[in-house]
Amino acid sequence: MGQGQQEQVSTSLAGAVSEEISASLAPVDAELERRYPGDPGTRQPVHTVYVPGDVFAADTVRSWGEKALTALDRHAPDAASFAAVLGLSDELAEPVYARVRAKLEHEPVEDLRVDFEDGYGPRPDAEEDESAARAARLIAEAYQNGTAAPYMGIRMKCMEAAVRDRGIRTLDVFLSGLMAAGGLPEGLVLTLPKVTYAEQVTAFARLLEAFEKAHGLDAGRLGFEIQIETSQSILATDGTATVARMIQAAEGRATGLHYGTFDYSACLGVSAAYQASDHPAADHAKAIMQVAAAGTGVRVSDGSTNVLPVGPTAKVHDAWRLHYGLTRRALARAYYQGWDMHPGHIPTRYAAVFAFYREGFEQAADRLARYANRAGGDVMDEPATAKALSGYLLRGLDCGALDIGEVARLTGLTRADLESYAVPRRGDLTVSTH
Helix, strand or coil: CCCCCCCCCCCCCCHHHHHHHHHHHHHHHHHHHHHCCCCCCCCCCCEEEEEECCCCCCCHHHHHHHHHHHHHHHHCCCHHHHHHHHCCCHHHHHHHHHHHHHHHHHCCCCEEEEECCCCCCCCCHHHHHHHHHHHHHHHHHHHHHCCCCCEEEEECCCCCCCCHHHHHHHHHHHHHHHHHCCCCCCCEEEEECCCCCHHHHHHHHHHHHHHHHHHCCCCCCCCEEEEECCHHHCECCCCCEHHHHHHHHCCCCEEEEEECHHHHHHHCCCCHHHCCCCCHHHHHHHHHHHHHHCCCCCEEECCCCCCCCCCCHHHHHHHHHHHHHHHHHHHHCCCCCEEECCHHHHHHHHHHHHHHHHHCHHHHHHHHHHHHCCCCCCCCCCHHHHHHHHHHHHHHHHHCCCCHHHHHHHHCCCHHHHHHHHCCCCCCCCCCCC
């Protein structure tokens, strides 16, 4: 048969067969759209900083940046010394160090949670009321005057009987204070801790729904993170994955799953000396969280380390190496967010994040450019890989590891182009263009 000869096409099935199949799968199509909408395409912070409700102040964000810079000046005053501590290559040493210092000066905290749970503890009602009202006022003022972190909010007490009423009241005081100060900021985040049953998630969703109705807000305006800190949140009594049920129980309001390193470890009986985010029990929990959240638009966050970089330089360096290593480990496992508990942690948080994106930047840019231009190479990439490559570059841009100019220079793509690959339409990931 000649190369230019037109093929004869024939079929055997009537058109009605396809229509009947489509009709039978219509409910499944609707379920896929509802339950697995895909990533929202918005910025995900690289960390969450927790500050007790009685400690939070108007200058907290700036203070954390200043303290982190002081720690750098004292324990790693230049790129070479910082790189030596963390094992950064000569190629990465200067750009990472310079970007870390710039980040600490201009945006030291990406996500801040004013804590009214473990970090705050039980207090007289009048005192907690005042702290919650104060947090609302200070956060509203920060967004109004441009000093806020990109994301800010509170962690209330959980929905268990002993503290439920107190947690509900704190949330009400805080949200009402924001409304009185001008409305809910775009970067508002709420965290529900110590969830054990999906019904608690639904109850919290109802609570937020009631607040929206009371203030005439759009339905679904308030979302929240679910903190995974108990064995029951991973595996239910019937052997099913509770965390997957919790995502659905939130009725579209769940925005994140945050792993609680120490509560979860203690729940499983892990000795205090071995409670860490790289413990096998932690890996198991986060793997289940990751699979349950995939495709739902709910993002997963790693936990924290309680080893603080304080004291003499040698001790600080040891803590920095530990934190850097745990952060790099999490990034490789696609946990792009974690918790930071001390200002001394954020230099190594950003060092790990910036090194992660910069060291793989050129290869990712080259692969995505070849994919976009349908050019050959030593790797045959599929649409799913293009999604991962563009997502990698976008996260690098959002945190400050990369600049749009260098990304555009190597890929030939705009940010809008990257976003179109990172958040494709349903079905685009199943058909290769190669």
